[in-house]
Amino acid sequence: MNVDKLKEEIIAYSKTIGIDKIGFATAEPFIELKERLKRQQQLNYQSGFEHSNIEERTHPELLMPGAKSFIAIAVAYPSKIKNPPKNEKENRRGIFARASWGRDYHDVLRDRLNKLASFIIERVPRADIQSMVDTGALSDRAVAERAGIGFSGKNCAIITPEFGSYVYLGEMVTNIPFSPDQPIEDSCGSCNLCIEACPTGALVQGGQLDSNKCLSFLTQTKDFLSLEYRDKIGNRLYGMDTCQIVCPRNKGIDFHLHHELEPDPEIAMPKLKPLLKMSNREFKEKFGHISGSWRGKKPIQRNAILALAHFKDKTAVGDLIQLMKEDPRPVIRGTAAWALGKIGDERALKSLKEAKEKEKDEKVLIEIDTGLKMLNNQPIS
Known part of the structure; x- marks a missing residue:
């Protein structure tokens, strides 16, 4: 198996199924993240919606023995409504956050990841693959950052050069040893x-x-x-x-x-x-x-x-x-x-x-x- 050729084929295929960014990273433990998560727990800063097991969140091999690589994806979403309705005095309106516009992104990204996984399995039938979107044990942001999708901004969102932070994230962990991409340098600077x-x-x-x-x-x-x-x-x-x-x-x-x-x-x-x-x-x-x-x-x-x-x-x-x-x-x-x-x-x-x-x-x-x-x-x- 020529892993570099497979990587090129995956990148090319991803563009045909509605994936806007794709990146590859090693599945090594997230040591720095582990310390951050422990600190969050100590300060009681967690919401309770997160996966509770810090070890599983930071050690990919616990989720998949033999894990070698991540494939991270990003799908861009709109930031503006083309014809927004008026918020009239006797017909006041509420608003859902942009990340909840359109069809549930969990479904959309799972569809993209399933297609990507099928593409890989056709070429490497014995490959192990596990896909996750938001509700998995791993931190989507940590994987995306390591894979060069974007940098983690001060607003706790992944910021991409092309789409800003208006992206949904998903990832898969696999036993295929892909060559990793370079992370993007943090560019928030002094902005607060x-x-x-x-x-x-x-x-x-x-x-x-x-x-x-x-x-x-x-x-x-x-x-x-x-x-x-x-x-x-x-x-x-x-x-x-x-x-x-x-x-x-x-x-x-x-x-x-x-x-x-x-x-x-x-x-x-x-x-x-x-x-x-x-x-x-x-x-x-x-x-x-x-x-x-x-x-x-x-x-x-x-x-x-x-x-x-x-x-x-x-x-x-x-x-x-x-x-x-x-x-x-x-x-x-x-x-x-x-x-x-x-x-x-x-x-x-x-x-x-x-x-x-x-x-x-x-x-x-x-x-x-x-x-x-x-x-x-x-x-x-």
Whole structure:
């Protein structure tokens, strides 16, 4: 087997199946990453969504005995909606992060990796290959960085020379000993725009993220959101892009290369009020194909309530009152009560007082009291 010739064939084939960048790296342990991950755990900076076993995250041979190489891929996604809908006063809209526009990238990249794996197996039938996209044990960013896809920016994203950080990442580990590509030199330099722009201070320093403060993570949680973050979420329904938007490396970057990743404006920027009454079936039918739906409708609905409060949308008061009184989920009832206090009018005040007499859940009662205090301009503890 001529490995260098095979590598050339793989690179050429990757261009025909919708892979925008491809790189090769050794499957040696990620020693530096291992120490970083240990430090993250000690500081309690992890979100809980990560693979919990640091050894498996940093030692590829534990996932595949005999692992020799990585093949890393990147697929570019759009940063702009071609015909964005208007965010009108009585029809306010939320927004999904760019990484959730179009079809779920896990499906898109798995398809690309499966095709690539089949291509390799045809040429090397005894090859071992394991593919991963985001949910695998390995760090996609660490593999991509080693394989020369891009450098790891201070915003904790892989930044490519061609597509900025607007790329999805995937990788495969194999027992084929490919020659490695050269990593790209870090070029953030003295720029700290992403750190300065982070609304919650989640970017502790360049390349270090406190996930528990990150709005992208917080939009995906299912419980009550801490008071300190509710006003900062704005109209974000899932994820957040500020740390990418402010990056100079992303200036003018907007690639529309793959039809599966094109955003539907009505899904990427949906009206908020219809979300409040959406059934599970309706939610799956409309949003089930995007990555932002993976946590179900509850976080999206909670965030929609917060967005209506952000806009102080009085046209939503009736819907919020109904949620506060009738929804079976304490998080939704309580968040609606808080939002009514934030928006504020006579109906809200009357309904909060009525709800306080009937509500049994302690956490919801706290939210009702908070709403009443806001309406009465009292300090909130």
